[in-house]
Amino acid sequence: MKKSVFLGALTLAGLAAGTAMAQDSSTLAAVKERGMLKCGVNPGTPGFAAPDASGKFVGFDVDVCRAVAAAVLGDSEAVEYTPLTSAVRFTALASGEVDMLARNTTWTFSRDVDLKNTFVGVNYYDGQGFMVPKDLGVSSAKELGGATVCIETGTTTELNLADYFRVNNMEYEPVPVESFTEAQTQFLAGACDVYTTDASALAASRASFENPEGYVVLPEIISKEPLGPLVRHGDDNWGDIVRWSLNAMIAAEEYGVTSANAAEMANGTDNPEINRLLGVEGELGAMLGLDNAWALNIITQVGNYGESFEKNIGENTPVGLARGLNAQWTEGGLIYSPPFR
């Protein structure tokens, strides 16, 4: 009897909640009504997303969430972070548990098309690399024939590894591990000769070793791993907002707009593109259904792409990543925003 009571109460609660809530399916309206952006992030990757000592999420991916919140709600702190494992991230996005994902997710054909997601851009161009102990005396991935390799199961890196060794006609012995943590411990304990994952994670991992000089990251990058934020299919306007929030950060770096000088530049500059970006000219914000100061809010509260990079994962941080492919296109990288026009 108790159970039927409970189920009845649950049903009634659900029905009541259903009738009470406005049946508005637009994500933008839902976010505005809630006053909070629900953003799916990695539960803990150094530099990209992790809670700090006070429980506040910080990181390079987190900054994308904060940028969208700043654009939509005018407050970069109005974000509810949902830490998601790689296994559940797409389900959480599809079910509406989160409004967007910024969780170092590789943009692939099947994830985009088959899983019905919209990748709105790339905020970090990564690639799979190898790390070996220096004592192994290996200087190129081509010399890894016969090695034991620590590899996280069920990831794209596992498939890339198999492809790479097959193409190069080499044998290897996989040591399957479940997580980043396990991989690190196994590798340090000498259970495998080689640890392979995204190059950014390798660098972060190596930086935490007791003796980083004893390990080298091999020069070969064997796969393309464009990591970017994504939204679910079915709400193109919302996708546009996330896409252009990211683009605003990228464009701001290109035009030299920083968190320090954005407010001053918002009084008007000689560059019409900056003026449009900051809402001095044109009605770009209104076209997105946002306030015209949306991009200004992003840049003053979060900073431009370069600032976010340097603060979280740049060369002066423990993660210590060089810009490399992630430099602006004007400086030989791939980071490129379509024009604000």
Place this chain on the structure above:
Amino acid sequence: MSHSTQSLAYVRKEMIEQQPAPRSQVGFTRWARENLFSGWFNTLLTLVSLFVIYKMLAATLPWVFGGVWNAESLDQCRTILNERYGDTHYACWAVIRERWNQLLYGFYPESQYWRANLAFVLMLASLAPVLFDKLPRKMLYLTMAFPFLLVWLVWGGTIWGVLSVAVGFVLAGVAFKIVDRFGSMALSAIAAVVVAVVWWLFIGPSVVDGLNSVAPLGHLQEVQSRDLGGFMICVIIGISGIALSLPIGIVLALGRQSDLFIVKTICVGFIEFIRGVPLITLLFTASLLLNYFLPPGTTFDLTLRVIIMVTLFSSAYMAEVIRGGLAALPKGQYEAADALGLDYWKSQRLIIMPQALKISIPGIVNTFIGLFKDTTLVMFIGIYDMLGLSNAIRANAAWNGIYWELFIFIGLVFWICCFAMSRYSQWLERKLRTDHR
């Protein structure tokens, strides 16, 4: 047969003083002889075991006690250890020192820790009269009030919200009493539910809003479910699951043995369904898939969802444990209850259940301990329990690469809780043992 005393060489004239038993027959020596060195094979085994224990302690104790407590990062720990010992094979307890509050309270605001502490003390106080029957029965009022106090203290807000929920229960009880005079048990139960639901859904919320605007009594800073974590979330989920799953389990176990076809079918179906599905699946459903079934825009507190799922899961197991106790009772007990003219509920309450539950104590506590440890599974749905926090702490550049210290701390906390539960159940078994052995 005549012989004089002269023919005897020696006759003792007085009793000798009682002597202590030979040293080899008392105390540790005897115990050691009997238990450790009672034969060449056992002696060998003892020596080998002692050697293994010595090796283990020699390897771990310096690591544990030589550890560093004052450091800001793993690197600093290693520097200190290198200066002190010349190598780094020692613990870095500094991570516990810096983050212990996070491991225990999650991201609960630091200025509000007193609320969590108070709730914990109240929890112990309200559990005490349930666990020990020597304590004054009046303390049970605290036990009844505790769920509401817990919600108010932990999540904050004004006191009116939880009071309104409590009023719903009171109204349900009143309705039950009134209808019970006229109709059957089932009818009064239905009346109670209807009254409570009507209050909770339609009248209560507006009353609460009104009271909140007029007199925001006992307003505490609100804390979001996302900020709960660490050991605290394990205790909240564990204790709610334990408290709710026992009564639900009893009802399910009785339902499964019922002669009423529909009741029986529902109970069997529920139990077998839940037992056939892993807990992690239920948790995934609660955290990710529930949104598919609820109207868009609905928010349903994540902690509440998890508590519901964990409770459903453990009540199915509990039902089977209690069914085992029921099955172990001799049929004569049921017949005796019938012969006394007791009705179904009375015979269950007075005769069957006290005996069945006593038999099931080990199984029940087993389920409780399992449930408590299963609360760490919430890590996979994005709640930062202690294990989740250990990952989060590692994701911080300062502590990246630290494992054992965190896991040992977490293991210790769980061990203390589970060991206490196990000891209590053994004490209870001894206390309730009425047979002659």
